[in-house]
Amino acid sequence: MDRFKAWVVEKTETGQALTFRDFDAADLMDGDVTVRVTHSTVNYKDGLAMTGRSPVVRRFPMIPGIDFSGVVEASDHPNYAPGDAVILTGWGVGETHLGAYAERARVKGDWLVPLPEGLDAADAMAIGTAGYTAMLCLMALEHHGARPGDGPALVTGASGGVGSVAVALLARAGWQVIASTGRAGEEDYLRGLGATEILDRAELSSPGKPLAKERWAVAVDAVGSVTLANVLAGTKADGAVAACGLAQGMDLPTSVAPFILRGVSLLGINSVTTPLPKRRAAWARLASDLDRTALAAMTTTVPLAEVDRLAERILSGGVRGRTVVTVP
Known part of the structure; x- marks a missing residue:
C-alpha cells in the first residue's frame, strides 16, 4: 500500500x-x-x-x-x-x-x-506502555529487596492505566494494595483488581508534613508533585517508592527527611529507552504474571x-x- x-x-x-x-x-x-x-x-x-x-x-x-x-x-x-x-x-x-x-x-x-508467547496483539496493547511501566516499577521494587511481608503497597492514580495494572500486578504478587483515587465510584472496580483498601487522593494531593505516619512499605506513583512528596513522607523506614509519572506536575516539593531519617529510596522508572534485555524480561513477566481476567476488566x-x-x-x-x- x-x-x-x-x-x-x-x-x-x-x-x-x-x-x-x-x-x-x-x-x-x-x-x-x-x-x-x-x-x-x-x-x-x-x-x-x-x-x-x-x-x-x-x-x-x-x-x-x-x-x-x-x-x-x-x-x-x-x-x-x-x-x-x-x-x-x-x-x-x-x-x-x-x-x-x-x-x-x-x-x-x-x-x-x-x-511473547502467551500474549496476542490485543492483549499486548491492553497492557501497552502503561502496563509495561507498571511492571518495570514492580521489578525495581523487587530489585530493591522489597517483599510483601514488609507491609502494604500504595498505588497512586490507581484507576488510570499505570495504576490499574500496578494494582493487579502487586495483588497477584501477594501484596496488600492500597489504591489511591479521586473517583469515588471506582471502589468496586479497584477491589476487583485486587485492592484491599481505597484511599481518597485528597489525602495526598495537598501540601503535607516532611514526615508523616508510616503507612506503606512501598509505592508506585504515577502522579508526581505534591502527591509524590506525601507518598515519600508516609513510606515506612527502608521502604521504596517507584516514580513513573507526572499527572499532577513535574515538581517535587519535598525535603531530605524521608531519605536521611527513614532511609526511604526513590526509584526512577524510565520506560522510554529501557535496554533491550530488561525490556524483554518485563514483557515476559507480563505474559506470565498478569491475570487475564483483571486485564479484561x-x-x-x-x-x-x-x-x-x-x-x-x-x-x-x-x-x-x-x-x-x-x-x-
Whole structure:
C-alpha cells in the first residue's frame, strides 16, 4: 500500500491541528522494519500529543501514538522477518518519530520486542506502555529487596492505566494494595483488581508534613508533585517508592527527611529507552504474571478513527484503566 490512513498532527499559526487523513508511505521516516499496525492504545502522553497541551510533539507533521503491536511486512534487520508479531513502546515514537496511530509504521528493529508467547496483539496493547511501566516499577521494587511481608503497597492514580495494572500486578504478587483515587465510584472496580483498601487522593494531593505516619512499605506513583512528596513522607523506614509519572506536575516539593531519617529510596522508572534485555524480561513477566481476567476488566476498545475523542478525557482523568485502539 502506497497510502494508508493515519492521524496526523500538523503545525498551525496558532498551535497545532489533528486530522485523520491519507498518508503517503514514501513520507515514513527511516527505519529497517516496516510493520502493519494492528493495535495501539491511549496513554496520557498521547493525550498531550493530540491536544498540544504540552510540547510532546517535537517534529511536524507527526503521527501520534507511542506504542503499537503488529506484524512485520518488510525487514532489513537480522532479528525480524515478514510475518513476525512484534511490540513497540517508547523510543520517541509519536514524539520525534512517526508513531502508532496509523495503518503502517517504519521503525528501527532494535526498538522492537517479539510478541511473547502467551500474549496476542490485543492483549499486548491492553497492557501497552502503561502496563509495561507498571511492571518495570514492580521489578525495581523487587530489585530493591522489597517483599510483601514488609507491609502494604500504595498505588497512586490507581484507576488510570499505570495504576490499574500496578494494582493487579502487586495483588497477584501477594501484596496488600492500597489504591489511591479521586473517583469515588471506582471502589468496586479497584477491589476487583485486587485492592484491599481505597484511599481518597485528597489525602495526598495537598501540601503535607516532611514526615508523616508510616503507612506503606512501598509505592508506585504515577502522579508526581505534591502527591509524590506525601507518598515519600508516609513510606515506612527502608521502604521504596517507584516514580513513573507526572499527572499532577513535574515538581517535587519535598525535603531530605524521608531519605536521611527513614532511609526511604526513590526509584526512577524510565520506560522510554529501557535496554533491550530488561525490556524483554518485563514483557515476559507480563505474559506470565498478569491475570487475564483483571486485564479484561480494565480494558475497553475503540477503532482508530475515533481515538481523537479520548484525548481530552484521558488528560482530565476521565479514562478508566486501559483502552485498546484497533487498526483496520
